[in-house]
Amino acid sequence: MRALWFEDVGQLIWREVEDLVVTHPLEAIVRPVASTTCDLDRAIVHGLVPLGNGFPIGHECVAEVLEVGSAVHRVAVGDLVVVPWHISCGVCPPCRKALPTACTTVPGLQGYGASIAGDWGGLFSEQARVPYADAMLTRLPPGVEPAAAASVSDNLTDAFVCVTRGLSRHPGARVLVVSSLPSLGLFAVDQAMAAGPGRSTTSIGAVGAGMWPKPWAPMWGLKWTPVPNICNTRSSSAPPATVGFCVRLCCVWRPAGTCPTRGCSLLIPRCRCGRCTSET
Ligand SMILES: [Zn+2]
Ligand SMILES: [Zn+2]
Numbered sequence: 001m002r003a004l005w006f007e008d009v010g011q012l013i014w015r016e017v018e019d020l021v022v023t024h025p026l027e028a029i030v031r032p033v034a035s036t037t038c039d040l041d042r043a044i045v046h047g048l049v050p051l052g053n054g055f056p057i058g059h060e061c062v063a064e065v066l067e068v069g070s071a072v073h074r075v076a077v078g079d080l081v082v083v084p085w086h087i088s089c090g091v092c093p094p095c096r097k098a099l100p101t102a103c104t105t106v107p108g109l110q111g112y113g114a115s116i117a118g119d120w121g122g123l124f125s126e127q128a129r130v131p132y133a134d135a136m137l138t139r140l141p142p143g144v145e146p147a148a149a150a151s152v153s154d155n156l157t158d159a160f161v162c163v164t165r166g167l168s169r170h171p172g173a174r175v176l177v178v179s180s181l182p183s184l185g186l187f188a189v190d191q192a193m194a195a196g197p198g199r200s201t202t203s204i205g206a207v208g209a210g211m212w213p214k215p216w217a218p219m220w221g222l223k224w225t226p227v228p229n230i231c232n233t234r235s236s237s238a239p240p241a242t243v244g245f246c247v248r249l250c251c252v253w254r255p256a257g258t259c260p261t262r263g264c265s266l267l268i269p270r271c272r273c274g275r276c277t278s279e280t
Helices: 039-046 146-153 155-169 180-195 214-221 228-235
Strands: 001-009 012-015 028-035 061-068 080-083 128-130 172-178 202-207 223-227 242-245
Touching: 012 028, 028 080, 028 146, 039 080, 039 172, 061 172, 061 223, 080 146, 146 155, 180 214
Parallel strands: 172 202, 172 242, 202 223
Antiparallel strands: 001 012, 028 061, 028 128, 061 080
16 A cells, blocks of 8 residues: 655655554554645644654544454444544543543554654555554544545544633633634634634634734634734733633644743643643
8 A cells, every 4th residue: 555654844755565454353444535634744744843754644534444353343344434643542541531642551642644652654545553443433424525524533623622612611702713823723713603602702813924814814704813922822912801722732833842931842732831721
């Protein structure tokens, strides 16, 4: 099968690698049918994050199940499934609390398409191994196009959690979406509009070079506001009634991999700068 590799800055190549087969009863082998880019993929390709090079890229897709192990019961060959970016076992204490990114069986944010921890392949490849198929895979509901759900693996879900978790604590609150990155920002605005507060109480802002919302704002009927520093949003830029959602990208986006406010490290599950409000 072919796998799309991030070879070096600005270079993606297809490599021929061995076909995958099930090697454990809990596994499934899947074939991505709709893959899409995370904001992180663009940062990787441009050399803006310190993840090295020479690895298969891609961590968002809907896939068809090709083969399942003998202990897999929730999905079957031929099913269309969302493949989450993160590897999780489904049975450790954090997984049982619905916190799969804190899985203790595969610690360290192990996932597809990045050389952070473990080697799980990429989801632009023609096949991928899912080590805990029953825990990780979610069948696509009938009538949902795979391409429309490809980002459920990561960005769409991240935006959903950031917006709906805050609104569940502050029903009807004004929502300020602050993001330097377009994919997560667009999804967050969509979620805010759909979750209830709507156009009259949703604002969008951009950080640093993130000019992405400006052309979109008129289409949404939203106000666009430049925001100089995401970590100052809560304390200085946001009106008191605004709930600010940091999508932890203040840490990820820095080329040095550190938060500009407190120097917290790259890709931690929760920003520790003390000013962001994200819990993802
Ligand atoms: Zn991602
Ligand atoms: Zn686990």
